[in-house]
Amino acid sequence: MPRLLALSGSLRARSANGAVLRSALDLFDGAATTADIGALPHFNPDLDGEGATPPPPVAALRTAAAAADALLLVSPEYAHGVPGVLKNALDWLVSSGECVGKPVAVITASPFPTGGDHANAQLRETLRMMSAEVIADACREIPAIGPKIDPATERVTDEPTLADLRTALAHLATAATRPGTATPAAP
Template sequence: MKILALNGSLRARSSNAAILRSALAATDATSAVADIAALPHFHPDLDTEGATPPAPVAALRRAAAEADAVLVVSPEYAHGVPGVLKNALDWLVSSAEFLDKPAAVLTASPSPTGAEYAHEQLRETLRMMSARVIPDACRNFGSIAPKTDPATGTVTDPATLQELRTAMAALRS
């Protein structure tokens, strides 16, 4: 199985990046992390039928088409999905790469509500894109940042690691 991962945080040492690295390490699937920072702003005029998409968009769509499953990891900004992640999903909406593809959403945010709003928005967006969101593979870690190893940038908390193993096993099934 090949998993395409999308990270809504561009910070290399963010807790969501640690969750993403640890989730991918918790499975024997191969994985690719999409470079969503390289995407241009979504522009419908660049995405018309027969148009050649910008190179970073074509690369994202190709990676999505080659993946067997999708993992979306994200913080929450202003009660919503970070713009860079929403932009990536907007580029994928009009294509069929997510059609019936298993998908998982993992979220964490230091806001008082955790990442509750972004978590639900992402699940709904993926369902609208015809992905098959796997409820048992989705987790909102709330407002508690997981303990991480500064050298590896991975989660060290045993309970969180177990949650990630469980979620990734559900995504694979």
């Protein structure tokens, strides 16, 4: 059973992307955890240089990423780009190696018809530079997300969107369980 680490690019309590993330975790056939990236300090290599001990939230993120078989990033798009909080989290993972060869899915959702295409493309490029394995068949851009969410449950209720999420997660799970891609369990 694959272990998934999910990161949300939105810190809003009632975020549409948070609803997409919760829905995806409900659908995922495996163990899933989320990382609290809002607690991370601003990226500063001086805090993590040779011989330095990374700040506790950074160490926790790295440990969680290392223990996961796959990563799921769900994010809005701000000003045609990646939200700073998510980019900050990825910056802390760039040089530490937890993402190397790790299967990753990127899902962006937007109230607009583009589905967050700029942020999706930027995240994929950043992850490729980090040597993560971006699973194209597991990546999605969800347009006009607002009416697809039930505000009472804070979950996606639109059946075509749920079906598409199931398909994306199945592709990610398949990639995470291929021989040679499983991450050893953390001690």
